[in-house]
Amino acid sequence: MTEPAMVIDARDVTLTLGETAILRGIDLSVGRGESVALLGTSGSGKSSLMAVLAGLERASGGRVTVDGLDFGRLDEDALARARRGRIGIVLQAFHLLPTMTARENVAVPMELAGAADAWERAAAELAAVGLGHRLDHYPSQLSGGEQQRVAIARALGPRPPLVFADEPTGNLDTATGAAIMDLLFARRAAIGATLVVITHDRSLAERCDRVVTLADGRIV
Numbered sequence: 741m742t743e744p745a746m747v748i749d750a751r752d753v754t755l756t757l758g759e760t761a762i763l764r765g766i767d768l769s770v771g772r773g774e775s776v777a778l779l780g781t782s783g784s785g786k787s788s789l790m791a792v793l794a795g796l797e798r799a800s801g802g803r804v805t806v807d808g809l810d811f812g813r814l815d816e817d818a819l820a821r822a823r824r825g826r827i828g829i830v831l832q833a834f835h836l837l838p839t840m841t842a843r844e845n846v847a848v849p850m851e852l853a854g855a856a857d858a859w860e861r862a863a864a865e866l867a868a869v870g871l872g873h874r875l876d877h878y879p880s881q882l883s884g885g886e887q888q889r890v891a892i893a894r895a896l897g898p899r900p901p902l903v904f905a906d907e908p909t910g911n912l913d914t915a916t917g918a919a920i921m922d923l924l925f926a927r928r929a930a931i932g933a934t935l936v937v938i939t940h941d942r943s944l945a946e947r948c949d950r951v952v953t954l955a956d957g958r959i960v
C-alpha cells in the first residue's frame with residue numbers, strides 16, 4: 741500500500757464545547773515530512789486544533805484524516821490504537837510521570853507501541869537527546885530543560901510519523917528554549933516525522949516550512 745501524501749487532512753473542522761464555537765471551519769493539509777507552525781493569540785484555538793488533529797478531542801463537524809485514517813469513523817479504542825506509535829506529543833509542562841525514572845518514562849510508550857527492545861532503545865533515545873548520564877534520575881531530579889529532553893525522547897522514541905509540540909519552550913528560559921527547539925528539529929529530521937508546533941514566538945515559527953495563523957477559531 742502506498743502511503744498517503746498528506747499526513748494531516750482536515751476539512752471544514754468545527755469544535756463546539758457547550759455553547760462556545762471554538763473551531764469554526766478549519767481546512768488544513770500537512771504533507772509528509774513537512775514542519776508547520778501554528779501561530780495565533782491566546783484563545784485563538786491552537787491547542788484545541790492540536791487536540792482534534794491528535795485524536796484527543798473529537799471534532800463536532802467536518803472530517804479529520806491522519807495518516808490515511810478517518811478519525812470520525814474510529815471508536816474510542818480504535819482511536820487510542822491509532823494514536824499509539826503514530827502520534828508523538830510534546831507539551832509545555834513536560835508531563836513526565838513523577839514516579840518513573842527518565843528511562844522508564846521513555847520505555848513505557850515504546851513498549852505500548854509493541855517494541856520488544858524498549859528498555860535498550862530508551863537508553864539510546866536518551867543518549868540521543870544528551871541524557872545518557874541521567875537514565876535513572878526521576879523528573880524531580882532533572883532541570884526543566886532536561887525534563888523537556890526526556891519528553892522529546894518519549895514522544896519521538898516510538899518513531900511516530902507525526903509529532904505535535906504545544907509551546908514546547910514556554911516554561912524554559914530563552915537559551916534553554918533555543919537548545920530544545922534545535923533538538924526537536926534535529927530529532928524529528930532524524931526520524932523523518934511531520935512536525936506541528938504551536939507557538940507564540942514568531943522567530944521560532946519561521947524556522948518551520950510553513951506558518952499557519954489562527955484567529956478566533958479560523959485560519960487567517
Ligand SMILES: Nc1ncnc2c1ncn2[C@@H]1O[C@H](COP(=O)(O)OP(=O)(O)OP(=O)(O)O)[C@@H](O)[C@H]1O
Pocket residue numbers: 757758760762780781782783784785786787788789
Ligand atoms: N472545555 C472548554 N469549554 C469551553 N470553552 C473552552 C474549552 N476549552 C477551551 N475553551 C475555549 O476555547 C478557546 C480556544 O482555546 P485554546 O486553548 O484552543 O486556545 P489557544 O490558542 O491554544 O490559547 P493559548 O495560546 O492561550 O494556549 C478559548 O476561548 C477557550 O476559553
